[in-house]
Amino acid sequence: MRYRILKQEGRAKRAELETVHGTVQTPLFMNVGTVAAIKGAVATSDLEQIKTQVELSNTYHLHVRPGDKIIRQLGGLHKFMSWDRPILTDSGGFQVFSLAGLRKIKEEGVYFRSHIDGRKIFMGPEESMQIQSNLGSTIAMAFDECAPSRADRSYVQASVDRTARWLERCKKEMARLNSLEDTINREQLLFGINQGAIYPDIRIEHAKRISEMELDGYAVGGLAVGETHEEMYHILDQVVPFLPKDKPAYLMGVGTPANILEGVERGIDFFDCVYPTRNGRHGHLYTNQGKINLFNAKYELDDRPIEEGCGCPACRRYSRAYIRHLLKAKEMLGMRLCVLHNLYFYNTMMEEIRDALDEGRFAEYKKRKLTGINPLDQ
Amino acid sequence: MRYRILKQEGRAKRAELETVHGTVQTPLFMNVGTVAAIKGAVATSDLEQIKTQVELSNTYHLHVRPGDKIIRQLGGLHKFMSWDRPILTDSGGFQVFSLAGLRKIKEEGVYFRSHIDGRKIFMGPEESMQIQSNLGSTIAMAFDECAPSRADRSYVQASVDRTARWLERCKKEMARLNSLEDTINREQLLFGINQGAIYPDIRIEHAKRISEMELDGYAVGGLAVGETHEEMYHILDQVVPFLPKDKPAYLMGVGTPANILEGVERGIDFFDCVYPTRNGRHGHLYTNQGKINLFNAKYELDDRPIEEGCGCPACRRYSRAYIRHLLKAKEMLGMRLCVLHNLYFYNTMMEEIRDALDEGRFAEYKKRKLTGINPLDQ
Secondary structure (H helix, E strand, O other): OOEEEEEEEEEEEEEEEEOOOOEEEEEEEEEEEEEEEEEEEEEHHHHHOOOOEEEEEHHHHHHHHOHHHHHHHHOOHHHHHOOOOOOEOOOOOOHHHHHEEEEEEEOEEEEEOOOOOEEEEHHHHHHHHHHHHHHHEEEEEEOOOOOOOOHHHHHHHHHHHHHHHOOOHHHHHHHHHHOOOOOOOOOOOOEEEEOOOOHHHHHHHHHHHHOOOOEEEEEOOOOOOOOOOHHHHHHHHHHHOOOOOOEEEOOOOOOHHHHHHHHHHHOOOOEEEOOOHHHHHHOOOOOOOOOEOOOOHHHHOOOOOOOOOOOOOOEEEEEEEHHHHHOOOOOOOHHHHHHHHHHHHHHHHHHHHHHHHOOOOOOOOHHHHHHHHOHHHO | OEEEEEEOOOEEEEEEEOOOEEEEEEEEEEOOOOOOEEOOOOOHHHHOOOOOEEEEEHHHHHHEEEEEHHHHOOHHHHHHHOOOOOEEEOHHHHHHHHHHHEEEEEEEEEEEEEEOOOEEEEOHHEEEEHHHHHOOEEEEEEOOOOOOOOHHHHHHHHHHHHHHHHHHHHHHHHHHHHHHOOOOOOOOOOEEEEOOOOOOHHHHHHHHHOOOOOEEEEEEEOOOOOOOOOHHHHHHHHHHHHHHOOOOOOOOOOOOHHHHHHHHHHHOEEEOHHHHHHHOOOOOEEEOOEEOHHHHHHOOOOOOOOOOOOOOOOOOOHHHHHHHHHHHHOHHHHHHHHHHHHHHHHHHHHHHHHHHOOOHHHHHHHHHHHHHHHHHHH
């Protein structure tokens, strides 16, 4: 088995996943590099310093620029961005539904316009798999519709049924692509995505249906898009038990440190979110005493690192006062240092979670960690 | 002697300068970090990877933000930006004359408005020395007026006379500051600045006058501000012989690789210029086969590094195609990698110049290097 559960505590799983690009330890947080680069001038050479296990890039963005065929000609995404560890590519579905203009959803796929140059694009399950195969990522995500969390029941039911039909087509196309001799990564994994907005019965029905398909992993999608945290936790409580326990589970686009702790408790292995990068670029920094905003005047003469004892490249060398100055002067270096710190904070928290699970003290760790998080930031 | 000439070839000098922050080898190129950071998200930890010897920061910019008194309270500029090698601060003179609004020049100094918040500021020789003493840089520059290169003769003569009087005041104030017990760097060096626009006789007269003042070094200022390269070389031919040979010579704000080769030939030790950083941010890259513009479509599928064999952090790992993609996608990482390459190119050229001088083959090196430079870029 590629996926091995090493330890369990309640529903929480401590596992590892073997891939053609190395073995990763879960639970883990993927670091988001939408267009094959982490925002904030963070290079793959930096990721090796901040405990990153999996980099996440975006099928839609790379398809429109520079183009997946160009990346394929250059030897695939790993070579393109100089990163030899695992990469997960999302399917483009979410971006088509959130970014692109004038979209039209049909049984065959989605017609839309590029947000870069307005040109017409069609993407269906086969196209998404072909693009991800051209990129040669370690894990490809199924092409799905991410329906609005407040959509009405009949819309969501029809959407989920179509997403299930699309998943069959994704699986078939991925098998075909992996069988071709000149495919960049012939061991590309495919994760399916559970949808159903905030209707637990629709989600459970869909989870059962896709669980029978023997995919390499399963994601819960369409959360953290407008519903409350309590609704999200409730859905995880209900749905995760219907996903195969012997496959990795991925909670897409989530979230805050508190969300991640709650997700791990409910059996999630993989997380990803733009919060650490986006917050970093705005000078909002994660610490074990809560989030701090470096633009605050009280840091003007503060010669301490962002967090005492932190081993990130920013804290090992620079003070709050210096980084605050850089942010105020709009020097890119300020954003870079903040993003490095935040990603290191997230990646270190995942390491702590794994250690706690290894030692059977996750519940205690979670409780303690949450006391450091301002309720408003949870 | 702090400054030792190790080798000479014609007027070209190969020397070293001992400072309280370590010994530097000249000729050298200072890497410009105007507001205590090199533009392009380059940190002091990066400078150690790209052969930087001296970092240059700006008195005017740091005075208006974050404030030199704040930096002093934080232990000085070296501690603030975490850089323990030499720092040169320019005096603020040039920026007051090029950036600030509504300036009024009087015998006592210059009244002007901040380009950040419009507040009224006065800066004279004493204020400039006090600010640079608060920053605690290794080398302070004298406060001067940088008259427009096309100013008429009578204006330039009056300006140069005032600049000479200001220099006396700078020297006196620096001696006073260095004698105070709580001064951050009590061995701060002071370089004087030769002015005189494009009038060789005014420049020579001024050079003779300031040479008698026994300063730690001498700069030629007010060049590369509108005159032709030939005019600049002509002025160096005429003026440098009247500066003390046993002191370092600094050609301010210059220039292209060709300018630097010509400057070294004429006896210059120190250079600084924003070209490598500014060009890097625009995707214009220095190579030994000439400058290249990575936005050019021909690099779309080019999997070679910017320059084959280059040891910079960009070339060691990333391709032209990848960096071009980053620049086109406006990812900060693209600018960062280009700036790192360009600074490494400049710093490496200086190393080659020193090696050539050491081995008595500078003339030959210069000739060969210039053949790799497009005449339009010289």
